[in-house]
Amino acid sequence: MKKIQLFVLTLLFLLLATPLLAFDLAESLQIHGFVSQGYMSSSNNNFLTESRSGSYEFTDLGLNLNWMALDNLRLGGQAFYRNLGNYSEDNITLDWALVDYQPSDWLGVRLGKVKMPLGLYNETRDSDFLQPMIFLPQSIYDESRRDTNLAYIGGGLYGNLPVGSWGDIDYHVFTGESTYPDDSILTQSTNNSISESIRKNKTNPLLPDSFESSERKSDGLYGGAIVFNSAAHDLRLGFSLFRSKNNVYVNGSSTPLMENTVKRKFVFSLEYLWRDWMFVSEYGETDRKTSQAGKVTMDGPSQSWYVMLSYAPFERWTFTVLYDEFYRLKYDRDGSTKPQSPSYTAWRKDLGGAIRYEINDDWVLKAEYHYIDGSAMQLNVVNPDKAYPDRYWSYFAAKLSYSF
């Protein structure tokens, strides 16, 4: 109830404040924001929240401030609030906050908490009202790992390079650290895994006797992205890559119990706009290695890809269809290396359709339906009442968003 009250109060504030504040307080200072309220309902399995019984705990709120301090120097930040059931940060966080110095078009520097370039849409994933669908394709933009891949804390170089009559290239390279909030699905999944190992342990002296707490710390992150923008057509071709390492410390120990290495995570991207059509496809792999108490529990690349087609026959309407596939291990698509679990825990195949309606320049209404085969991607965490989530399941989501 408290969350709903907070949402309503914030919405009222935004509605009342919009006509009062010009938001371009001066030419060098801008304030913008958004608020979204959604509803989610699913059959057979929960998705991200307790969706089987229908959930209105699906609220986003962002407020950003940009100040062009000098011709080449910009300071900015965005406060973000998300309520997505028990598995989200139910408080206000800093989505991004940076100092951006750009002495020339081909070279700029960003320092602070900066959105991570991964695929074509990771940097804008919190502004779902700008996307054709509420949820980005989950194989590449896994919502359960949102907090980890959202932004880096560190520094990056970026710029735009012309390539003659062909077009131009955007690039962004970075180094820094990831963040791991305590109440994310990833943290919950890790804690469940450690607790289970302790419960079953009989001989491994590296495992503690009980589980009280865990802390995941980043131990390095670096990567980059390039995007080619065609001059002749609205075509974008991209490649992004990062490597990272993090350790999990249990019960305050100074020795890590888990070590996680993303040896290579990459995404190839293609986006083509033609008149009122948009075609997007991305392919990615995440080659990772996880060891727990001296034992390797995961080693190999996952595989992700999707195709999405959007059509806007009228100015304010967009219709979208999506087919999205994820395999936990690229070389074990049928899950045969994990015979203790049902085979369908090795994949997730998602067929979705969405409608987006721009009520006016500020308000957007979206609705979508997904039919899914498979339960990979942390689905067990939000379905603790089942030994294994169901193979076939579906979900419906609708969201109303206001931005200014």
Add this chain to the structure above:
Amino acid sequence: MLVRFFVIFLLCFALLRPDVSAAPAQEFVVVVHKDRQLGAVTAHDVRRMFLGKISKWPDGQRVLPVYNTKDGAHKGFSRSLLNKSAAQLKTYWRKRLFSGQSMMPYMADNSAEVVAYLTEHPNAISYLPLDAVVEPLKPLSVGK
């Protein structure tokens, strides 16, 4: 369950009337302040200026793109010069804004406001219907 969702989709259709605009796009010209001295400018250069990818004029001043969004020329400008529908263009800038990549460009309410803004800011660039170009603005010759 499937039927219920289908009915909701249909209701959305029935209740929310699409905003269909059949008005033909007006012709436009790209304009700058008359004091701005420029050599040959290609359509690709102008496109990159309006998309925030060229941020400096040759004399080092900041390029200020100004969108004349409520004028009839906007759709034609967006489609023919930027290869984007008006909605795609708006989304492009909002994505940059909310991801921390840039600020929003100036959005004028009408052609008179464009003229006033460019008169005051000689480093700005915009577009107007052919018959709306007045002193101190001049059309910019855009090559292929």
